[in-house]
Amino acid sequence: MKFCSHCGSARLAFTIPEGDTLPRHVCRDCGTIHYQNPKVVVGCLPVWEDKVLLCRRAIEPRHGLWTLPAGFLEDHETLEAGAMRETLEEADARVELQNLYVMISIVHVSQVFVMFRSRLLDLDFGPGTESIEVKLFAEDEIPWENLAFRTISRTLRNFFLDRRDGAWPLRLSSIERSRFALRTG
Amino acid sequence: MKFCSHCGSARLAFTIPEGDTLPRHVCRDCGTIHYQNPKVVVGCLPVWEDKVLLCRRAIEPRHGLWTLPAGFLEDHETLEAGAMRETLEEADARVELQNLYVMISIVHVSQVFVMFRSRLLDLDFGPGTESIEVKLFAEDEIPWENLAFRTISRTLRNFFLDRRDGAWPLRLSSIERSRFALRTG
Numbered sequence: 001m002k003f004c005s006h007c008g009s010a011r012l013a014f015t016i017p018e019g020d021t022l023p024r025h026v027c028r029d030c031g032t033i034h035y036q037n038p039k040v041v042v043g044c045l046p047v048w049e050d051k052v053l054l055c056r057r058a059i060e061p062r063h064g065l066w067t068l069p070a071g072f073l074e075d076h077e078t079l080e081a082g083a084m085r086e087t088l089e090e091a092d093a094r095v096e097l098q099n100l101y102v103m104i105s106i107v108h109v110s111q112v113f114v115m116f117r118s119r120l121l122d123l124d125f126g127p128g129t130e131s132i133e134v135k136l137f138a139e140d141e142i143p144w145e146n147l148a149f150r151t152i153s154r155t156l157r158n159f160f161l162d163r164r165d166g167a168w169p170l171r172l173s174s175i176e177r178s179r180f181a182l183r184t185g
Numbered sequence: 186m187k188f189c190s191h192c193g194s195a196r197l198a199f200t201i202p203e204g205d206t207l208p209r210h211v212c213r214d215c216g217t218i219h220y221q222n223p224k225v226v227v228g229c230l231p232v233w234e235d236k237v238l239l240c241r242r243a244i245e246p247r248h249g250l251w252t253l254p255a256g257f258l259e260d261h262e263t264l265e266a267g268a269m270r271e272t273l274e275e276a277d278a279r280v281e282l283q284n285l286y287v288m289i290s291i292v293h294v295s296q297v298f299v300m301f302r303s304r305l306l307d308l309d310f311g312p313g314t315e316s317i318e319v320k321l322f323a324e325d326e327i328p329w330e331n332l333a334f335r336t337i338s339r340t341l342r343n344f345f346l347d348r349r350d351g352a353w354p355l356r357l358s359s360i361e362r363s364r365f366a367l368r369t370g
Contacts, residue, residue, distance in 0.1 A: 001190045001191075002190065002191060002192070002193070003188055003189065003190050003191070003192065003193035004188065004190070005186045005187065005188050005189070005190040005219075006186075006187060006188070007187070007188065008187070008188035008193050008195060010193060019314065021274075022259060034190075035257070036260055037224045037225065037257050037258060037259065037260060038224075038225055038258050038259075038260060038262070039222045039223075040222065040223055040225060040297055072220070072222050073222060073223050073297070074207060074222065074223075075221055075222060075223060075295040076292050076293070076295055077223070077290070077292065077295075078290035078292055078359040078361075079288070079290050079297065079357070079359075080290075080357075080359070089206075099355075100288065100355055100357050103264070103285065105262070105263035105264050105265070107261050107262065107263060108261070110260040110261055110262075112225055112258070112264065112297075129204065170284075170285055170355050172264070172265075172285050174263040174264075174265070176263075
């Protein structure tokens, strides 16, 4: 943020407003406080018999790696509608949502990841514009080394473990540092 | 949004970018696409014996009405940390989080409401700067007619019903229209 989106001034300060506790971008001319908050990433784990549906990413970041259909929740959209929309856009797949299954606070990028378990309604799926290919995988076929994000590997690990028990408690967790920080730390 | 926060231009269009499906604020000069997404409101239902802790709002909107401690999740903050911070700020109360209990997509204001059930750790609470007073209420003392938001009444109704069963399933729902639209509609 270099300019005030309200008045166009370049005189922005990054300072703690009176009565607040955290620094914000504040316009020195019109006084507007520009808050920044985490975004919600919402998606689906589509299941067909003993298999799950993954998409290979046609876009950056992590082009060519495998993911679950997910993306940013839009304004004026429910979590459920967002999950189904992303599944349709990325995998051209229709699902019935089952339960809100995984939530992960991704602290370093300020995202909240929300994943529904879902039942794939038919096999009439295929890559949307953001996917190279879309494919069903049994547990022993999952490309663990080629998954796009830690949220995805965590969701899939939980899924295959919980499936043995046949119970789907909400799996709430957080990711506090980047994969790269952990590797070198 | 009247000016581009990246280059300061006033030449903003509200249009669907190529490859996108929804209109966005796009700068005609530098090309920056300004996405807007829902915010997360996170908070706590603090419980002490058979009572719950409510705060009477010292700020707008809904000044003077009763609410549960909750507020916007901050960048680089987990859901759990946000819920505990808001409880400390608004009620000067320390809690132990129990389960993620209520999630409500508030469509007309583009918010996702996330509420944890929690155990109040001591009776050493009191109003923060955003509260007039903070008080424990038994079920038959809840000021149902003077609650600040529908998310709060829904959370409390769920809580007292689920308490009879002693089970706390995630209560996922949405609010699609404003209270005023419903009144006149």
